[in-house]
Amino acid sequence: MGSIEQTAEVRYTRADGLAEALRGADALFVYDFLSTAVPDAWHGADRLRWLHIASAGVDPVLFPELRDSDVVLTNSRGVFDDPIAEYVLGVILAFAKDFAGSLRLQDEARWQHRETERISGTHALVMGTGPIGRAIARMLRAAGMKVAGVGRRAREDDPDFGTVHASDRLAEHLPAADYVVAVAPLTEQTKGIFNATAFAAMKPTARFVNVGRGELVVTGDLIEALRSGQLAGAALDVFDTEPLPADNPLWSMPNVLLSPHMSGDFIGWRNTLVEVFADNFRRWTSGLPLRNVVDKTLGYVPSPPQER
Structure with missing residues (x-):
């Protein structure tokens, strides 16, 4: 996250401080992919434009308010x-x-x-x-x-x-x-x-x-x-x-x-998840299309037509 801190104000927070940390934030990186804190803190998201989750599954953050909003949702598809x-x-x-x-x-x-x-x-x-x-x-x-x-x-x-x-x-x-x-x-x-x-x-x-x-x-x-x-x-x-x-x-x-929800957790997976977010952050700040954009109606990143 060091390179991101050079170009943006980064706020680190636990679940109980999420609502306050969201105020004025443009992007949210949900690193704890099992957390259910985002729906309860959503009232603090007054200018959020992009939410990224450190997992392939997005069900912990795909609640009605997010689904109906203009906030872009991306995931960490490909890591696992x-x-x-x-x-x-x-x-x-x-x-x-x-x-x-x-x-x-x-x-x-x-x-x-x-x-x-x-x-x-x-x-x-x-x-x-x-x-x-x-x-x-x-x-x-x-x-x-x-x-x-x-x-x-x-x-x-x-x-x-x-x-x-x-x-x-x-x-x-x-x-x-x-x-x-x-x-x-x-x-x-x-x-x-x-x-x-x-x-x-x-x-x-x-x-x-x-x-x-x-x-x-x-x-x-x-x-x-x-x-x-x-x-x-x-x-x-x-x-x-x-x-x-x-x-x-x-x-x-x-x-x-x-096994305790670890089938994809190889040595170094946490760093890889951060790298996926950092790559998308660079694309976002450069005006390039984001990778792994989730169709919020379907609940996942659509595959090419020939692979569906």
């Missing part, structure tokens, strides 16, 4: 694409090769030979065809998996997915998937889309991976599907309540892999 794709490949391999089982046996000093699964030739269905979903598709295909996407419109000639199914036909394509990956943005259409009906459509050997938003999933329905054997396993990096409460049954389920 490959790291999250690596995470997804990692948990798929962890399931297939039963790494959790090996660690449990190692703790018990037990030599127990087992056979494991291949991932080559298995089917992955990725819901979300933005940059992160595309990075996931490319990495899984490189590992020999067959991948299809779920997006806003169906098509057969996608450069990364090959086939993309329309999101309103999701249930029809869940039964064929060995791995279902959720990476879609949170919108009114996607909230709670992975519910009891969706889990019932999956085959009992399938695994579910969520690296998108916790609210994409009806957590109680997922827990029941895992308990009943309707679903073989789940790898979860995001939750509808964070931190995940200590008494949540997901913690103790042997067929669940949990």
Whole structure:
């Protein structure tokens, strides 16, 4: 932020001082991307023109007053694409090769030979065809998996997915998937889309991976599907309540892999997020078009027409 401080007055604030810090400010950098402080402080935004958030998801700041305003919203799209794709490949391999089982046996000093699964030739269905979903598709295909996407419109000639199914036909394509990956943005259409009906459509050997938003999933329905054997396993990096409460049954389920919202957080990610904002700040002060402008009606940065 040093270069920005040479050309602008920079105010640093916590949530309780945000309303006052917003008064007279032209731009707001929401570095704490999990903060919900912006809506309550919005009355202080008397001349704000641009808001940037240090995440790909924008739901914490996409409240009605911002959506209806002339304030431009940008995000940090592109920072987490490959790291999250690596995470997804990692948990798929962890399931297939039963790494959790090996660690449990190692703790018990037990030599127990087992056979494991291949991932080559298995089917992955990725819901979300933005940059992160595309990075996931490319990495899984490189590992020999067959991948299809779920997006806003169906098509057969996608450069990364090959086939993309329309999101309103999701249930029809869940039964064929060995791995279902959720990476879609949170919108009114996607909230709670992975519910009891969706889990019932999956085959009992399938695994579910969520690296998108916790609210994409009806957590109680997922827990029941895992308990009943309707679903073989789940790898979860995001939750509808964070931190995940200590008494949540997901913690103790042997067929669940949990991580604390860190699938994209590589060493140096915080500095990279600041660099993304600094680059956009230079563009903004130079009168150049901003990168990663969010369509506030859709709730995300639109992809080129051929990738939607």
